Every structure is written in C-alpha cells, then in structure tokens.
Amino acid sequence: MANDRNGTRMDYDRSNCPVAVSLDILGDKWTLLVVRDLWLGARRYSDFEISPERYPTNILADRLKRLVEHGLVEKTAYSERPQRFQYALTKKGKDALPILQAMRRWANHHYDDTARTPGKAVSTRTD
Secondary structure (H helix, E strand, O other): OEEOOOOOEEOOOOOOOHHHHHHHHHOOOOHHHHHHHHHOOOOOHHHHHOOOOOOOHHHHHHHHHHHHHOOOEEEEEEEOOOOEEEEEEOHHHHOOHHHHHHHHHHHHHHOOOOOOOHHHOOOOOOO
C-alpha cells in the first residue's frame, strides 16, 4: 500500500510498475471513455446518457465513484431535492488527457474509419 501525491491511499492490484498502476485505475473498458466524455463537456448523468457509448447506469456510477476516489474527478451537488451531482475533471484527471490524445492518434493512424476528433465519434452499435 502507498499514497499518491495527493495523499489518496492506493492498493496496487499487481505491482508498483507505472503501467500496471495506470491500468489498475484507468485500464478497464469504460473508464477512459468516461474521462473522454468529461473532457468533451459531460457533467451530469443526462450528459452521459447521450454519449454514443450508452453506458449502463451501474457501470457509469461505479466508474465515476472510482474516478472521484482516485482524485481524477470532483463531485459537487447541484440539487438538494432530489439530490443530484455533477462531475468535473480535476488537475489530476486533466493530466490523463495526453493518454486519450495518444490513443486517438494511434487509432487514426492505424484504422482509417475512426473519427478524427473525439467529439465527432458516432456509435456503431445496432442494439
């Protein structure tokens, strides 16, 4: 166990290798997509509902909670009744944006049919 630079307690799932630690936090199927949507302006659940990813609500809630716990996202109440929250990237979260940019460049270089900008992405799902 260790602390990150902000004092957040971190249990390493694998090792203290920087790639493994990054994957433990960001490396599942959904987390970087949530970060991407926050970067593109999503703030509330309703914003995520219009994402082409069509997040399952339990997955979205879990990923937002994890991102808040790791200090990449801040959560603030915007309504008391009913209680509702909005989310925003912290500096730590914004520091992950070069990862997304590198992934976009890689996909654009190797896959001709990928969107050239994240905001232009469209869903190819048919269900």
